[in-house]
Structures are given as structure tokens and as C-alpha cells.
Amino acid sequence: MSIEQRYKDIAERYKEIRQRKDAAAVRCGRNPEDITVMAVTKTHTADEINQVIEAGATDIGENRVQELLEKYESVKPVRWHLIGHLQTNKVKNIIDKVVMIHSVDSMRLAREINKRSAAAGITMDVLIEINSAMEDTKSGIAAEDLRELVTEIAAECNNIRVRGIMCIPPMAAEPEDARPYFREAAKLFEEMKEWQLPQERFCPDTLSMGMSGDFEVAVEEGSTIVRVGSSIFGPRNYR
């Protein structure tokens, strides 16, 4: 396949995902504009990322700090999100490059993000990652530990604003298999909105859930940002 054809495909697939997201929203009575499609770009090149940005993508998700840094300078201005597990010693490298960190799962990480944000003179938006099925292989916290972590962050971290939660359900054969996990996350998210915490540090308006295989189900269950990789860029070749 020629490069031109490949790029055309990326743009077309991105637009198609946007349309499917909009249609899913309309079907369940939501405003399509309340849901963002994030293009997940791990393993893909800066050129490919620029194609999706030209096609209208505003938000890009990367899993690994190193990969984000390798591409950052070559990618057009866009909102970068860090969606993978983040080691504390790497926070300083991305603090001035991303608009949101979706994978906060410990006070230790929150403190480091807070420290680096303060030094950079910014407030970092973060999501707390929930490990819905308590899988050993995944990061994230148990649902029952959410309130304690958020309360502690809000009490201690002046340069963090908690915006909501992120969840990754277990790998499944059918999109419907993810629904109970999405529903559980949405319930937690609604509960969160009732918590009385300082607004400057706690503003729960973001529910990050849904990937290529199940994003329409996630929209039906209340997602505000879906993270779509392979349905836009094709299969990944891990190096």
C-alpha cells in the first residue's frame, strides 16, 4: 500500500469513528459533543499522528513517556494525554507536555505530579485509574479505595485537579462483555460528583473509557472520552 493511501485511510477511519461515536450518543439521548474521540498513537509514527490531526483530531493518547518524547517535537500542536502506567521518575519529562494524566493510582505518584506541576507553575488535570476486575496484570486502584485517594490528593496537592476516572475492562471477545465494568465505573463517577471537596482541586467531569472494540458501549454507559487506537491506525507492530 502506498503512503498516500495509508494516510487517506487513517483520515477516513478517524472520521468514521467520530461518526460512530456521534451515532451512539444520539441513540442513547446524549449530546455527541459531550464525548471526545482520543486517537491512541502508541507504536505509530509522528507522520501518522499528523494525518489524524489534519483529519480533525484534537486529543492524542500515548502510553509510554519515552515514545511520547520521541514524537513530541515532530507532531503538530495538539492536546497530549498520558494514558499508560507512569513511573514517578518520568513525571518530570512530560509535565509540561501533556494536558491530562489518566493513570494516577497512588499517592506517591500524585505527590510527584504535584511537585513537578508546582515547579512548572501549572495545575495538572488527572484521572484516577480504576482496576475494575482487580486483574494482577493491570495498574489502577480498587473502586473502594477511590474516595480515600481522591480526598488525600485534594487535601495535599495544590497543583493537581482531579477530573474523574479512567477504566480498562478485561480483554473480552464481545463488546457487551465490557458493559458491566463501564456501568460500575459510571456509577462511581456519579457518586464522585456528590463529594464535597475544594473545586480548584476536584472537578469530576471526565470519564475515560471505551477502546476500539467497545467504545460504542462505553458511550451508552456515560463515557466522556473514548480512547481509540487500532480502529484508526490499523494493527500495532510492537518493536
Ligand SMILES: *Cc1c(COP(=O)(O)O)cnc(C)c1O
Ligand atoms: C492501546 C490503548 C488503547 C487503544 O486500544 P485499541 O484497542 O487499539 O483501540 C486505549 N487505552 C489504553 C490505556 C491503551 O493502552
